[in-house]
Amino acid sequence: MSKRVAIVGIGTTGFRATTPDVSYRELTYEAAMKAYLDAGVEPKDIDSFVATSEDFFEGYSIADEYSPDQLGAVLRPIYTISGDFIHSLASAYMMILSGIGPISVAQGMSKASNMLTLSEMVTFAMDPIYNRPLKESPHAVSGMEMARFMYETGTTREQCAKVVVKNKRNALNNPYAGHGVLIDTDYVLNSEVISYPLTQMDISPHSDGAVVVVLAEEETAKALCDKPIWIRGIGWCSDTPGLETRNWAEAIYAQMAAEMAYKMAGIRYPRKEIDFAEINDEFSYKELQHLEAMRICKKGEAGPLTEIGGTEITGEFPVNPSGGCLGVGNLYELNGGHKVFEVVRQLRGEAGKNQLKNVTTGLAQSWRGIPTTTGTVVILSN
Amino acid sequence: MEITKKMVEKTATKLSAEEILGGKVLSVKWEPKLKYAWDNGPAIGRYLAELKNGKIIAKKCDKCHRIMIPPRMFCELCWVPTGEWVYVKDTGIVNTWIVGYVDWKAKRLDIKGGVRPITPGIIEIDGASKGMGILHHLGEVDPWKIHRSMKVKAVWKPPEERTGSITDIKYFKPTK
Numbered sequence: 001m002s003k004r005v006a007i008v009g010i011g012t013t014g015f016r017a018t019t020p021d022v023s024y025r026e027l028t029y030e031a032a033m034k035a036y037l038d039a040g041v042e043p044k045d046i047d048s049f050v051a052t053s054e055d056f057f058e059g060y061s062i063a064d065e066y067s068p069d070q071l072g073a074v075l076r077p078i079y080t081i082s083g084d085f086i087h088s089l090a091s092a093y094m095m096i097l098s099g100i101g102p103i104s105v106a107q108g109m110s111k112a113s114n115m116l117t118l119s120e121m122v123t124f125a126m127d128p129i130y131n132r133p134l135k136e137s138p139h140a141v142s143g144m145e146m147a148r149f150m151y152e153t154g155t156t157r158e159q160c161a162k163v164v165v166k167n168k169r170n171a172l173n174n175p176y177a178g179h180g181v182l183i184d185t186d187y188v189l190n191s192e193v194i195s196y197p198l199t200q201m202d203i204s205p206h207s208d209g210a211v212v213v214v215l216a217e218e219e220t221a222k223a224l225c226d227k228p229i230w231i232r233g234i235g236w237c238s239d240t241p242g243l244e245t246r247n248w249a250e251a252i253y254a255q256m257a258a259e260m261a262y263k264m265a266g267i268r269y270p271r272k273e274i275d276f277a278e279i280n281d282e283f284s285y286k287e288l289q290h291l292e293a294m295r296i297c298k299k300g301e302a303g304p305l306t307e308i309g310g311t312e313i314t315g316e317f318p319v320n321p322s323g324g325c326l327g328v329g330n331l332y333e334l335n336g337g338h339k340v341f342e343v344v345r346q347l348r349g350e351a352g353k354n355q356l357k358n359v360t361t362g363l364a365q366s367w368r369g370i371p372t373t374t375g376t377v378v379i380l381s382n
Numbered sequence: 383m384e385i386t387k388k389m390v391e392k393t394a395t396k397l398s399a400e401e402i403l404g405g406k407v408l409s410v411k412w413e414p415k416l417k418y419a420w421d422n423g424p425a426i427g428r429y430l431a432e433l434k435n436g437k438i439i440a441k442k443c444d445k446c447h448r449i450m451i452p453p454r455m456f457c458e459l460c461w462v463p464t465g466e467w468v469y470v471k472d473t474g475i476v477n478t479w480i481v482g483y484v485d486w487k488a489k490r491l492d493i494k495g496g497v498r499p500i501t502p503g504i505i506e507i508d509g510a511s512k513g514m515g516i517l518h519h520l521g522e523v524d525p526w527k528i529h530r531s532m533k534v535k536a537v538w539k540p541p542e543e544r545t546g547s548i549t550d551i552k553y554f555k556p557t558k
Contacts (some may be wrong), residue, residue, distance in 0.1 A: 024421030029456050043461050059418035069458035114419035124414045132412055 006221035007380065009039025009214030010344050013339075015207040015329050017068050018113040026169035027210045028070040028109050034214035035105070036072075040224050043072025047101020048212070050088040051080040052108040053181050056121050059114065059170060071107055071212070073291030084366045085211065087377035090234045091216050098122030102220040106213045107251050109338035112206035112230070112330065128372055131243055138370045139203070141243065143195030145265070146285040150197065150246035152299075153292065157197050160284040161188035166312060166343035167320050171327025173353035174298050176341075178329045180206045188284075202284040207329020213344075227348045232361070232379045233267065235260025239373035246373055251286075251293040252363060253375035258294035261363075261377040271317060274379065275359040276346065280367040281324040282300040283352040287311075290365055291319065312352055321354045323345065336366030338375055347382040425453045428467070430546040436538050438509050446512040465554045470509030472536035473557060478513060479503030481525045499525045503536055505554050521553030533557045 013019070013027055013035025022030075022050055036042060051067035060066060064080030067073070077100065081088045083227045085108035092104040115121060149155060161357035172182030183201070191201040221228040223368035233282070237256035239246055277296065281287035288302035296317060297305055305311060311319035320330060331338055342360035345351045361381045368374040383417065401407055405436050406557070422430065429452050433518040440454035445460040449468050482500040484490055491497045506515040520528055521537065534554040544550040 019425070020421050021428060023421055026423045056416065059416070059420065067394075072458075072461040111421065114418050114420050116419055117415045118425045120415045124412075124416070126413055129410050133410060164426050168505075379527070 003097055003220075004230055005093050005215055005220040005256060006218065006230045007213055007344050008221050008224045008228055008338070009037075009041065009212075011035030011037045011038055011212045012031040012176060012341055014178070015110075015209035015331065015338065016178040016282060017205065017207060017329065019111070019208040023211075024111050025070045027111070027208065028107060028212065031109075031212040032071050032105075032107065033133070035214050039216070041103060041214060042279035043076070046072075046103050046105050047077070048092065048095040048104045049073040049076060049078040050092045050095070050106050051078065051336070052083065052085050052088045052106070053080050054082055054333050056124065057332050058111070059088065064304055066198050068105070072216050076273075079287055083333065083369050083374070084115070084236075084282050084376045086234070086336055086340065086364065086378055087236055087336075087339060087376060089213060089215075089231075089336070090236060090376070092213075093231055094232060096217050096269050102217045104215050106215070106337075107210070108331075108334035109207050109210040110206075110331040110334040112332055113208050114211050115176065118206070122370055126243070126289045127241070129272075137195065139195045139198060141370050142203070142283045143198040145248050146202070146256075146283065147287075150287050152249040154300045155191065155288055155303035157184055157189060159307050160197075160202060160211075160288065161185040162306045163281060163284040163287045163311075164188045166288075166306070166325055167324040167326040170313060170321055170325075170354060171323025173249075174323050174328065175352070176209075177323040177327050178230040180323055180327050181207050185324075190284065198283065204282050204325035204330040205267065207331055208328075209331060209334065209338070211334060211341050213337070215342060220230050222338075227382060229344045229347050230381050232381050233261035233263070234266030234378045235262075236376045237374070241281035241371075241373060242370060249289075250371075251367070252291045252372045254367065254377070255295075256282075256365075257375040257377040258365070265379040267379065270363070274361050274363050276318040276321060276343075276356055277363040277364070278320055278342045278367065280324060280335060280375075281320055281326050281368065282330050282335070282341070282369055284326065286367065287319060287324065290367070290375075294363070294365065296363075313356065318356055321351065321356060330369070332369065335369070336364065339364035339366055340378060340380070345376075347380055367382050385421070391463060396453070398457050400539070401550035423455065425455045428510075429453050432469075433548065433550040434544045434546040435462050436471050436472075436541065436550075438472055438507060438515070438516075440470045440507075442468050449509065449514065451507055451510045451514045451516070468509070472507075472538075473550075474505040474507040474515060475530060476520070476530060476532045476534060476535060477504040477506050477513075478530075480527050481528075501525045501528060503528070503554075514547075516551075518551060519553040520555070
């Protein structure tokens with residue numbers, strides 16, 4: 001790679017189950033102000049903007065047209081990606097590499113609390129001819145995937161429950177997290193069955209919030225800040241959408257996205273060369289499945305590693321020290337934004353009580369949720 | 383290659399509306415239930431509350447001095463929080479408008495049968511900065527007599543019927 005690009009500014013509102021005091025405009029405005037202040041830039045200094053939104057989640061068709069105002073991007077180069085935040089980050093990264101200008105911005109926002117018929121909206125994402133007439137709950141999909149993953153890897157419900165306990169406890173020490181709580185594995189195992197083996201506590205509750213990230217090419221980055229966080233590798237991938245034909249045990253999309261990012265970063269042994277990860281745990285088993293897909297664990301190893309505390313903040317390979325989706329909340333298209341925000345905080349040494357010691361490289365991974373098979377990965381170093 | 387009528391007749395199967403509606407064609411129907419409850423935030427929230435009071439409120443940018451309607455918490459051009467709330471008038475001038483023969487669902491209106499064409503327009507509100515206004519309907523006026531910069535005034539619903547919505551104003555009518 002000829003040019004290096006760094007994250008030079010991050011801003012967020014924090015993440016809460018509801019945000020009745022602000023509209024989506026003020027939500028992003030707050031995150032953008034903080035990110036620009038953090039980077040020491042003003043909107044006029046920014047060469048291009050990439051926003052993230054999903055029309056059905058926003059409740060507007062062509063929701064992207066409502067992106068410019070709150071980013072300071074009126075009459076400026078901006079477009080919106082209907083995908084995960086990390087797709088937008090990749091796009092903002094490419095803006096710099098392609099010579100559009102030295103500074104770009106990626107934005108994401110969640111107003112999940114405003115969606116009153118969330119389950120219907122997710123069902124609406126299923127194939128209208130093959131799947132929708134059967135009227136399955138979205139959690140039928142996650143339950144079936146969990147069952148097949150457990151069968152093929154020997155993972156237990158207890159190990160999945162341990163993920164929930166760990167992440168919700170980590171969230172208690174994260175001032176930005178909205179769903180921290182101290183519980184034990186029995187509490188998770190005995191919570192209401194949704195689609196066995198999936199229980200209520202295996203599912204991450206939704207959250208509102210916004211994240212804005214400022215990127216800059218090497219020279220600008222060094223001039224702007226003392227702690228640039230370098231993008232070393234980035235990848236994204238989508239599997240076939242069919243529920244009937246996908247691989248139900250393995251997250252191939254995460255594997256391919258990670259391999260793309262590893263290749264760019266020159267990483268051969270992710271477990272050794274990466275210090276920690278913020279990865280998608282929208283459902284408890286997803287953390288384990290994604291760890292194995294990205295070669296951080298061998299097949300069937302993520303559960304036992306979690307069981308012995310290997311993925312705790314004090315463990316050998318900390319996973320979701322922020323509290324993950326289970327502790328912070330499911331942010332839909334913003335999920336990747338929260339992951340990136342947290343990896344940057346850790347690499348800067350700004351993660352407070354959850355700060356990991358001596359970390360130089362972190363991985364942020366996201367997934368677009370039920371019923372998708374799309375994943376994104378970014379590797380960051382300080 | 384030109385597609386001839388003969389080619390179409392040879393290769394295509396014509397379907398009538400009766401065949402489709404009568405269920406003789408394989409089809410799938412799905413009515414999504416998409417419901418939202420958007421948080422207004424302070425700007426939209428107060429704007430709607432003031433409409434319920436029969437008033438139109440704007441917000442001022444202390445940097446570019448624009449008086450903005452609908453009000454907003456930050457100026458999208460200056461990138462600063464907005465300042466004071468300012469009541470503006472419920473009168474204004476027509477910026478642009480149409481004489482519409484189809485409704486919002488693209489259904490043809492029975493104009494020949496005596497239905498009045500619909501006449502939405504952009505009304506620049508008196509007291510707000512130039513170019514700031516409200517999209518609304520024009521009423522109590524011959525559709526063909528509406529003209530650019532025509533002076534208009536809001537016709538409000540009675541207070542007990544107002545709900546805190548843009549429809550608390552019924553329409554704008556010409557002022558004498």
